[in-house]
Amino acid sequence: MITKSDYLKFLTCPEYFWFHKNKPEVLDTKELNEFELELVKSGQEVEAWGRKLFPSGVLVESGQEQAVADTKKLIDEGKRVIFQATFEAEGLYVMVDMLEWDENNQYWIINEAKGSTCDKEGESKNKKLHIYDAGFQYIVLNLAGYKVGKVNLLELNKEYVKKGEINPLQLITKTDITEKVHELEPEINENITGMRILMDQDNEPKLCDCIYKSRSNHCPAFAYLYPDMPEYSVHDITLIGNSPRRLEGMVEGGYLSIYDVPEDFELSKKQRIHVDVTQTGITINKSEEIKKFLDEIKYPFYYLDYETYPTAVPIYEGCRPYMQIPFQYSLHIQREPGGKYEHLEFLAEEGDENPMKALVESLKEAIGDEGSIIVWNKKFEKKCNENIGEVFPEYTEEMQKLNERLFDLMEVFQKNLYAHKDFEGKYSIKKVLPIFDPKLSYKELNIRDGSMAMNSWKKMVFEELNEVEKEQIKKDLLEYCKLDTWAMVRIYEELLNII
Ligand code: SF4
Known part of the structure; x- marks a missing residue:
């Protein structure tokens, strides 16, 4: 089974997706820290406010297979707005935050709520990722035999200022992303094929792209894939994420530890200071300045x-x-x-x-x-x-x-x-x-x-x-x-x- 959150993992990194599906112990998923927990709660809070835009909504409270059956039952009973509507088709599984029936157009509308903020034009930081996310749902609903005519993204209006009772219509901005979903549909379908193939592969990944990325991108699989990588490596050099070619040059040159970086290897001023201070142990003290x-x-x-x-x-x-x-x-x-x-x-x-x-x-x-x-x-x-x-x-x-x-x-x-x-x-x-x-x-x-x-x-x-x-x-x-x-x-x- 491939869920929406699996798909988001695949988008971040196919190798991560493979480990998640086939060898999760490598990822050693720790409990979320307080900051991450707060992000999750923020998303839930926005979703709760988003639901207020649909007063007649009914919530699917069950999970897994039961949720699929309950959703079908609600649809068959004629319910027109369903929260956490759950679908399964061809090994794909999704939950739609707010599924809405458009009587005039005789199609379903997917409403995806996110904890992000957007401006007046509906532009937000992770919008593209949100479109992939909603697009995956769109494809699964179509595969399950439901006609979806519209996809909306619900985000917090960043200009909103609380005055008295919160008005969800002002707090939440609904952006029609149907066209964008259609544009990405072929790519999402390709991704689905890619995920199916990758998931069934017995051969585990031996390498991954993070060898060329700074530490903040690494997941726990990095240490597993590169057991000989020094703990304090060139991936830790200050702001090295902004200099991918330099990082690649060091890795390709075989300089993996910060201590290995040659004196004449070109780095930014700040990076050079970090490397020199580490290698020599000599503290910089510009006392006059x-x-x-x-x-x-x-x-x-x-x-x-x-x-x-x-x-x-x-x-x-x-x-x-x-x-x-x-x-x-x-x-x-x-x-x-x-x-x-x-x-x-x-x-x-x-x-x-x-x-x-x-x-x-x-x-x-x-x-x-x-x-x-x-x-x-x-x-x-x-x-x-x-x-x-x-x-x-x-x-x-x-x-x-x-x-x-x-x-x-x-x-x-x-x-x-x-x-x-x-x-x-x-x-x-x-x-x-x-x-x-x-x-x-x-x-x-x-x-x-x-x-x-x-x-x-x-x-x-x-x-x-x-x-x-x-x-x-x-x-x-x-x-x-x-x-x-x-x-x-x-x-x-x-x-x-x-x-
Ligand atoms: S370390 Fe980076 S590239 Fe490697 S599996 Fe993890 S996220 Fe993917």
């Missing part, structure tokens, strides 16, 4: 970090889909050189009101009118401040002023003014901190990254928890965010010691 850069920081110093909660479907007034909503900040303050550090923080403990307002009220008291606001990756904090100004226009000016004071400490590392071999070509605070203060670590914390913080907050404010559980999450969140700002303090202090 770092000093000049750090001299721009003005007292009082405010080390700031936000934690945020974006939702696919906005839950607060004035918010858009996936808007980052800051619900927490940590602020370490040093008012003068050598001065003591003060720590202030805010955490919204309820979720019924937009936490931005209380956060900004607290922050504006704490952060004063002058002095640098030191952050790690200022794009993020800047965007959060803009979001606050957008949702609460009374703070727009204030937020603009805060943005003018932002100083991005990450740039020291992003621009390779300081580069250490243990950064492994990266510059996240979690990579940099251990070099400057090995005693400080995120590993011991219950919350160790932004996705965990987001999910923990959601749990704390929206789920039924007892006081002990709530207190624990609160403590974990405060501890995590505080470490982010304290880490910046320590990195700054240690930078001063070495320049």
Whole structure:
């Protein structure tokens, strides 16, 4: 049996599809991480809102073979809108999010809901993949003997701003992709033939294309297919995914470990720094440039970090889909050189009101009118401040002023003014901190990254928890965010010691 999700795997990579169907143990599929789980939930949320566009819809609740039989029964009974309508034909199996009967035209309409956002023209990031996905369903329904005349894609309208009750007609954009499905139909049919042949092949793949792709593309089969590949390989060179010809040159030249790359092999400046620092172990410390850069920081110093909660479907007034909503900040303050550090923080403990307002009220008291606001990756904090100004226009000016004071400490590392071999070509605070203060670590914390913080907050404010559980999450969140700002303090202090 080939399902729609098998097909999407095939589109990503035929070898992956083969392992998935014939030797799944190689893929060693781990549980989804918090971020991936959130993506799945977002898709489900959009689908739930999409269903509201079809008030007469009936849901097929069963699965597998039973779902096929139940769908047929509902159709025979004259049901005209079916959610999760399930079909099987010639070894292909699909579930249609919302199947709709068009009485005037006497055909079925496939409505495929996605968690992505699209613009006014119905353009979205992964649109082509969505068309293959819906096209596969179209073919299976036709094979099963159902006439499909139209295929729609349902996505979140990225311009949507919540005002009062959510109107699904405004929230969801329906794009007619029938023509595009027809264009891709021959290719999808070829893919189906390809999948059938591949699936029945006993010979397992011996090689795959990821040998020429950066680490982020690799699935667990990579280690299985290339058991001799060094753990820290040329696939890990910084931004190597943007230089496929260079990667190919290294692989073809037999330079597989980062340590093998010859001195004269042409790389970008950043890539060369990464390779040289790794091979020689010599740290780059452009102390004059770092000093000049750090001299721009003005007292009082405010080390700031936000934690945020974006939702696919906005839950607060004035918010858009996936808007980052800051619900927490940590602020370490040093008012003068050598001065003591003060720590202030805010955490919204309820979720019924937009936490931005209380956060900004607290922050504006704490952060004063002058002095640098030191952050790690200022794009993020800047965007959060803009979001606050957008949702609460009374703070727009204030937020603009805060943005003018932002100083991005990450740039020291992003621009390779300081580069250490243990950064492994990266510059996240979690990579940099251990070099400057090995005693400080995120590993011991219950919350160790932004996705965990987001999910923990959601749990704390929206789920039924007892006081002990709530207190624990609160403590974990405060501890995590505080470490982010304290880490910046320590990195700054240690930078001063070495320049
Ligand atoms: S490592 Fe890449 S090319 Fe190889 S099987 Fe996995 S996804 Fe496919």
